[in-house]
Amino acid sequence: MSEGAAKGFGKKPEPKEERRKFQAIKGTRDLLPPETALWNRVEQAAQEIFASYGFGEIRLPIFETTDLFARSIGLETDVVSKEMYTFGDRDETSVSLRPEATASVCRAYIEDGMQQLPQPVKLYTIGPMFRRERPQKGRYRQFYQIDAEVLGGSDAPGIDGELIEMVMMFFERLGLEGVQLEINSIGDKQCRPKYVELLRAELQKVKDQLGPDSQRRIETNPLRVLDSKLENEQKLIAGMPHIADHLCEACAENYRGVKKELELRGVKYRENWRLVRGLDYYSRTTFEITAKGLGSQNAVCGGGRYDGLMELLGGPPTRATGFAIGEDRLILSLQETGQTPAPPRRDVYIAWMGTKVYATAIRAARNLRTAGFSVELPPVEQKFGKALGQADKLGARYALILGDNEVSSGEWTLKTLADGTQQKLTEPQLLDFLRNL
RNA sequence: GUGGGAGUAGCUCAGCUGGUAGAGCGUCGGACUGUGGCUCCGAAUGUCGUGGGUUCAAAUCCCAUCUCCCACCCCA
Known part of the structure; x- marks a missing residue:
């Protein structure tokens, strides 16, 4: 063993900790049989169904340089500003445990020259993500996501439609209960800034009736005010302008197209004009899926289009859309509705x-x-x-x-x-x- | 980061107003050395989350701290 490998261990004297009990780090956990059988079943179903839609698996590093995430997710987001596990590598470069997968997928698309492949490129990946949040029901510091992305090609609504159809099919196959799909369009670089300004102006008028969090967001991110769950803010928010009325023609057309696609595919959805995604890179279609038995963290899947991201990361202009499923939550929901796997048997x-x-x-x-x-x-x-x-x-x-x-x-x-x-x-x-x- | 609840055997928990630990389940052994599930008998395991304080005496009272759970926040 090299000296370097031993460095950092046994440095400080530990007075009387001979019989120290080791335990898993806060927010992490062991998954044991028979529960792991359920995890396998879920992952196998994902592989089968995604393959039937032409998705191939990509396996990614669990850590990347910090600025990849800062650039893609957004410096101001909570995820980047306070939830990442970040540390200096030996050569001083700042690296971070991945808090989500999309940034890595895009990095790989560019780095591995996937523009050369027939477009669009359809990829999925399954693995752990890390965010330093306070744990609660359905939320862990190491949690698992099943992630699918469609990269390149056009912004044809059929792509979004098929992607959403695929998740819904997956959930149906698993017997997930109480599944509800909500969709929205948050516009693009053309129209969103204008709407944000309008919203900000409207919010300013009622500023003194809003809570401190919302007041702060009027400046930082007015869209997030729409997300507020505070009882006394609901009425005010209901009176705010809807983004659907302020989309540019291209975005509006696209949004109509996506809804049409969902109808063609028999996918039931609910429009929610207040559905705003927390990550900076989203544009146009966003969606979220909730399910039964999940406590207050009830989203099992979130996703949307992110047409500008690839360029932001130094790649060619590339349209893209995708989603992430919270596997822990998916499994929690299955368990809460009675899907308990049988313990392993012997023949x-x-x-x-x-x-x-x-x-x-x-x-x-x-x-x-x-x-x-x-x-x-x-x-x-x-x-x-x-x-x-x-x-x-x-x-x-x-x-x-x-x-x-x-x-x-x-x-x-x-x-x-x-x-x-x-x-x-x-x-x-x-x-x-x-x-x- | 902020609240609320909880930490006693592997698990579920009891332990009243302080007198240094108990049950059920499980595990293991025996009754039963070529026939399981039932029943009966027996055993092992705890520095009572951790550290400090009050006291002759703390699982019990006080303070601190850690962890878990739930919620806020945020997100999958």
Whole structure:
């Protein structure tokens, strides 16, 4: 081991911490069986469905230079200004654990020359993100996102429509309950600034009736005031101008197109003119999907179009749209509505006794496993009654009984745990029998 | 970053107005050394989240701190 690798450990004297209990860092957690089976099921479904829409998987670094995120997400956003895990690398460059995936996908698109591929390029990625927030229900400091992006090509509403259809299809396949899609258009570089000014002016008129947070946002980000949940602000906000009435013709046309696309695809949506996304790079269509059983952090998916981002990152002008699913929340919702995975089972538990049969037991286990069965082979000899007890506790379907009698006669005993019946089978018969279930 | 609630065995929790820990479940062992689920018996495991204070005496009262949960905020 190099000296450098050891640096930083055991530096400060630790007086009397001999029996220190280690625990996971705040906001992080272990995912254990059987819950991990549910995670796998979700990720497999995503892979299958996304593949059917022509998406390929991209695997990305978990950390990047800090300015990639600062540039794309926006310096003023909470995510960048106070929630990133940022540290200096050995050579002083500032790097950050990724708080989301879109910036990295765009970086990769440019860096790996994906403009050369047939457009649009459709990518998805699944993995952990990091944000230093106060944990609560459905919110962790390390959380998982299932992310999909459509890069390049046109801004045809069909692209947004298909993307949204895909998530909805995914949720439906999983049996997610209480799914609600909300959409909005927040305009583009042409029309949004004008609307923001108008909104700011209107908000100024009622400034003294707003709370301190909203007052501050009149200057920093008026759109966010629309997001406020404060009871006494609702009436005022309801009277504010709607962005839909102030979109430029191109944006308005595009928004109509997206809604038409959703209707064509039978996707139910609700328009929410107050839906504003928190990340700077969004433009035009934005959407959010909520589901049942989630507490106050109830968005399982958020996304939208970000046509200007690629240029901002030094790439060619490239249209793009995408979404991120909060996998932790998705799974939470599935669990809250009763989708609990069964604990792992064994097909066959091998109850062997007598050192003479051990070799046979090992061979049987290997052959059964090769044939695709889940097999438990106790590593030491046990009392017979206990072995069956273990088989029972592990939820095994069959117990393969191997003792002197079986080995000498060549007729093995297979016991069905559910009803207690037994049968004698030769080794080839056993495999046949199990295969034909 | 700001509030509220909670930390006692692996899990769920009891422990009244201070007298240095208990139940159920689970785990393991036995009754039952070639037939499991039931029943019965037995065992192990806690510096009572951590540190300090009050007291002859603290799981219990006081202060601090950490962690978890929920909400604000923000977002997936």
